[in-house]
Amino acid sequence: MRIPILKLQNYLLISIQVELDDKTAIQFQEDLLNQIYKSGAKGVVIDLTSVDIIDSFIAKVLGDVVTMSDLMGAKVVLTGIQPAVAMTLIELGIHMQDVQTALNLEQGLIKLRQELEG
Amino acid sequence: MRIPILKLQNYLLISIQVELDDKTAIQFQEDLLNQIYKSGAKGVVIDLTSVDIIDSFIAKVLGDVVTMSDLMGAKVVLTGIQPAVAMTLIELGIHMQDVQTALNLEQGLIKLRQELEG
Numbered sequence: 001m002r003i004p005i006l007k008l009q010n011y012l013l014i015s016i017q018v019e020l021d022d023k024t025a026i027q028f029q030e031d032l033l034n035q036i037y038k039s040g041a042k043g044v045v046i047d048l049t050s051v052d053i054i055d056s057f058i059a060k061v062l063g064d065v066v067t068m069s070d071l072m073g074a075k076v077v078l079t080g081i082q083p084a085v086a087m088t089l090i091e092l093g094i095h096m097q098d099v100q101t102a103l104n105l106e107q108g109l110i111k112l113r114q115e116l117e118g
Numbered sequence: 119m120r121i122p123i124l125k126l127q128n129y130l131l132i133s134i135q136v137e138l139d140d141k142t143a144i145q146f147q148e149d150l151l152n153q154i155y156k157s158g159a160k161g162v163v164i165d166l167t168s169v170d171i172i173d174s175f176i177a178k179v180l181g182d183v184v185t186m187s188d189l190m191g192a193k194v195v196l197t198g199i200q201p202a203v204a205m206t207l208i209e210l211g212i213h214m215q216d217v218q219t220a221l222n223l224e225q226g227l228i229k230l231r232q233e234l235e236g
Binding site: 002004013018047109 | 120133135136223
C-alpha cells in the first residue's frame with residue numbers, strides 16, 4: 001500500500017497513519033521524492049502523530065527522506081513525534097539536528113510558511 | 119487498510135489514492151464520521167483525483183458519507199471528480215445536487231472557507 005501525499009499550494013502534506021513496514025517506507029520515500037520533483041513543492045510536512053514506535057530501518061529511511069528532500073530544495077517539518085519515536089531516532093544517531101519539528105500538521109504548516117515566506 | 123484523514127484547522131482533508139474496495143469504503147465512512155464527531159470539524163474536503171472509476175456500491179457509500187457528514191454539521195466538498203466517476207454517480211441516481219465540488223484540494227478548501235467564514 002501507498003501513503004497518500006496531499007498537495008496544498010506549495011506544500012506537500014503527509015500523515016502516516018499506518019504501521020510502516022520496510023516496503024511501505026521505501027515506497028513512500030520514492031513517492032515523496034517524485035512528488036517533490038513533479039510539483040515543485042517548497043515544503044513538506046510529515047505528521048507522525050499516529051506512529052507509536054519505529055525500528056532502526058524505518059528511522060533511517062525517515063532521516064534519509066529529510067536529507068534527500070532538502071537536497072531537492074524542499075524543506076521538511078516533522079510533526080507529532082511521540083516519545084518512543086524521539087528516543088529511537090536519537091539512540092540510533094539519526095541526524096535530525098537541522099530538522100524542524102512541530103506539534104501537529106497545522107503548526108508544521110505555520111512553521112513552513114514562516115520560514116519560506118517571511 | 120484505512121484511508122488517512124488529515125485535520126487542518128476546522129477542516130478534514132482526505133485524498134483517496136487507493137482503489138476503494140467495499141471494506142475500505144465502509145471503514146472510511148466510519149472513520150470520517152468519528153473524526154467529525156471528535157474534532158468538531160466544520161468542513162471536509164474529499165479529493166477523488168486519483169479515483170478513475172467507481173462501482174455502484176462505492177458510489178452509494180460516497181453519497182451517504184456526504185449526507186451523513188451534513189447531518190453531523192460538516193459541509194463536504196468533493197474535488198477532482200473524473201469523467202467516468204461523474205457518469206457513474208449520475209447514472210446511478212446518487213443525489214449530489216447539493217454537494218459542492220471543486221477542481222482540486224486547494225480549490226476545495228478555498229470554497230469551504232468562503233462558504234463557512236464569509
